[in-house]
Amino acid sequence: SQQGExxxxxxxxxxxxxxxxxxxxxxxxNNLQWYRQNSxxxxxxxxxxxxxxxxxxxxxxxxxxxTSKKSSSLLITASRAADTASYxxxxxxxxxxxxxxxxxxxxxxxx
Amino acid sequence: GAVVSQHPSxxxxxxxxxxxxECRSLDFQATTMFWYRQFPKQSLMLMxxxxxxxxxxxxxxxxKDKFLINHASLTLSTLxxxxxxxxxxxxxxxxxxxxxxxxxxxxLTFGAGSRLTVL
Numbered sequence: 001s002q003q004g005e006x007x008x009x010x011x012x013x014x015x016x017x018x019x020x021x022x023x024x025x026x027x028x029x030n031n032l033q034w035y036r037q038n039s040x041x042x043x044x045x046x047x048x049x050x051x052x053x054x055x056x057x058x059x060x061x062x063x064x065x066x067t068s069k070k071s072s073s074l075l076i077t078a079s080r081a082a083d084t085a086s087y088x089x090x091x092x093x094x095x096x097x098x099x100x101x102x103x104x105x106x107x108x109x110x111x
Numbered sequence: 112g113a114v115v116s117q118h119p120s121x122x123x124x125x126x127x128x129x130x131x132x133e134c135r136s137l138d139f140q141a142t143t144m145f146w147y148r149q150f151p152k153q154s155l156m157l158m159x160x161x162x163x164x165x166x167x168x169x170x171x172x173x174x175k176d177k178f179l180i181n182h183a184s185l186t187l188s189t190l191x192x193x194x195x196x197x198x199x200x201x202x203x204x205x206x207x208x209x210x211x212x213x214x215x216x217x218x219l220t221f222g223a224g225s226r227l228t229v230l
Contacts, residue, residue: 031217042117042204042221043155088154092217097143097208099217103154 117222
């Protein structure tokens with residue numbers, strides 16, 4: 001089964017608003033990452049948060065991690081039309097090679 | 112930054128033919144590459160992990176003889192869909208992890224994907 005479950009599955013907001021996406025996982029992790037995918041393209045790495053970190057910022061992105069609840073959130077502030085994409089969380093276990101991806105959130109920013 | 116080139120981006124083939132997709136790391140050496148399959152509006156499904164110089168490790172349910180993976184060098188991995196059928200039509204994406212970088216950080220660089228349509 002998928003390690004990461006994300007909600008909402010789809011989110012549509014107005015440009016300038018903030019977008020929040022959530023990710024839950026089932027087992028202990030080493031790191032949690034967020035990736036972005038534009039339609040019909042590959043994924044682009046956005047941000048990584050380690051299991052011993054609680055919050056991380058990168059530009060308009062803010063990621064939180066709550067290992068006790070096995071959940072993470074991605075906040076995009078002051079959204080732009082160009083932020084329209086699918087966003088996936090991905091987790092890995094210590095020593096593991098592979099990442100396990102969540103189901104993704106399709107974000108639409110309306111101009 | 113790290114770049115992964117995936118080719119072709121689109122391919123249409125007749126049922127029964129074989130199709131090869133290439134994944135190249137352009138400016139770094141990738142000891143490990145991953146191949147995924149993605150259906151419309153769904154997540155990535157890991158098909159196999161490809162390690163340079165050794166046999167690929169396939170995920171459960173993925174047919175090894177159907178999806179041949181070769182990782183002959185530190186910069187190239189190929190996926191061959193053999194005897195393709197319409198149900199193999201999908202979006203295939205590769206990713207690579209840079210050799211020796213990111214101890215404890217499993218950050219991947221993705222190719223742009225290949226859309227396969229089998230008629």
